[in-house]
Amino acid sequence: MAASLGSRFGEKAEITAGKTGQFDVIVNGRLVFSKSSTGRFPVDGEVEEIFAALKEGREPAPVEEKKRQGFVGRMLGKLGK
Structure with missing residues (x-):
């Protein structure tokens, strides 16, 4: 994904390994995708x-x-989680 963002947009993406299996994508401090x-x-x-x-x-x-x-x-849905 980092390579794709780099080649398509000329942007450097940083990938940081998580500890709990999360997969979050943050752009300019904004969470734009969350596996959770x-x-x-x-x-x-x-x-x-x-x-x-x-x-x-x-x-x-x-x-x-x-x-x-x-x-x-x-x-969980009823509790809003």
């Missing part, structure tokens, strides 16, 4: 499209969150 809230890794090109929108001054399309499954998922 979506329940998934980004699909190919998704982060690049978010970055392109921000670079052009547009608001990126909302990232679709994964629907929680089962009883525990429904309860």
Whole structure:
């Protein structure tokens, strides 16, 4: 992903290993993608499209969150987690 951002936009991306399996993408201090809230890794090109929108001054399309499954998922959804 860092190489893709570099070749497509000429930007240097920094990748920092997390400790808890998180996968967050932060652009200029703004969280633009979070595996924790979506329940998934980004699909190919998704982060690049978010970055392109921000670079052009547009608001990126909302990232679709994964629907929680089962009883525990429904309860967490009701609690806003």
